[in-house]
Amino acid sequence: METLQINKDAALIAHENATSKGKLLLENLLGKKVFVKSIMERITCFDDVLIELNIDKLVFEKSCEGLESDEVAYKMAKLVSKALNEGWIPDWSNSSEYKYFAWFKMGSPSGVGFSSDDCGNWLTYSRVGSRLAFKSAELAEFAGKLFEQSIYKPLLTIQQS
Numbered sequence: 001m002e003t004l005q006i007n008k009d010a011a012l013i014a015h016e017n018a019t020s021k022g023k024l025l026l027e028n029l030l031g032k033k034v035f036v037k038s039i040m041e042r043i044t045c046f047d048d049v050l051i052e053l054n055i056d057k058l059v060f061e062k063s064c065e066g067l068e069s070d071e072v073a074y075k076m077a078k079l080v081s082k083a084l085n086e087g088w089i090p091d092w093s094n095s096s097e098y099k100y101f102a103w104f105k106m107g108s109p110s111g112v113g114f115s116s117d118d119c120g121n122w123l124t125y126s127r128v129g130s131r132l133a134f135k136s137a138e139l140a141e142f143a144g145k146l147f148e149q150s151i152y153k154p155l156l157t158i159q160q161s
Helices: 008-017 020-030 046-052 057-063 069-085 137-156
Strands: none
Touching: 008 020, 046 057, 046 069, 046 137, 069 137
């Protein structure tokens, strides 16, 4: 039997341009896993987050009516985390499990803005809500860069009316 070799990029292009029968044929020949895009390829905007989570855009928009911009941004940030984590839920009882968060430098170049200094004896401290954790540093950075202006800035700053 003769073996054929196919370039993965060519297979992906063929799959993308194929009919449903053609897609099924390629998936049966090469395996379905070859054609599954990573979550970071599937999410390019917030609408993709809604699609990934099977949430109707109009229903989401209706649920945001009457909310302040930071409240809408928080709802959006929770959905971004949920979509990018693809079902992963942080185990807060497991200190060996790393959890990652989007990190920002907002404010003036002088370091004023989101800077802090503290001292105290009886203190509980949390930097980010647990619903906003990511399962990898790569996903946290991806979310932070993609949604910095549209979601995280309204969430973390006071917006001028």
